[in-house]
Amino acid sequence: MPNNPAWLDRLTKPPEATRSENLRKWAETISGATPMAEASEQHRHKVAGVIQNIRIDPRQGSGCIEATVIDGSGEILAKWLGRQSMSGIHLGAGIVIEGMVGVGLDEEKVILNPEYQLIPGPQRG
Template sequence: MVEKSRLRRTISKWANNSDQHARDLRAQYVGDGDVCIGEAVDRTLVTLKGTIRSLTVRPRGGVPALEAELYDGSGVITLVWLGRRRIAGIDPGRSMRVRGRIGVHEGVRIVYNPRYELMS
């Protein structure tokens, strides 16, 4: 019984830290007229800011494609650069600003070939 409550406390503490981290990211990236990822409207041209969570190289239509997950605390959007295997400076944990049109492919929100600016 004691172990169960210790496990619950540990999970609760982790969940609260994740919520605080998400709030901190939203405060850092959303402002100055920018739209947060969670509220961005599909099929519109948007400017988004966030942190790269993961990078993957996947073929799309027979050509390589670099995929990155951008997270700002409110949601995640997939960025896809067609014909690229690597882009210098784009690594997990890197902050960036992107501009492009949001689309949906197989239920996943995607921006293809976005313009980007690396942030410090």
């Protein structure tokens, strides 16, 4: 981008970028959580983030629920098998998940059947 004045940058900065920044600041306040970008594979990690999307796939056996969790630094796929209900999993929920980080089909980071805890999302109230 050519050298725009600062106010124009502010006007045209994608809202997504601001959102990521806010998310990252929020995730840093959760104690014991590793930023997702730094969660190394084949290690156990605790990460905190917000559920960005949810997939329910009946073809992968009964009750497969996947949730993409983002924290502004990266994303991790949480995958639960054999569940009959969502039990609190919903979009935009703040969540802390903990488990072994593996690699999925598309090279994405996955935690299979993680332990999870729902927490208030990023609010400064």
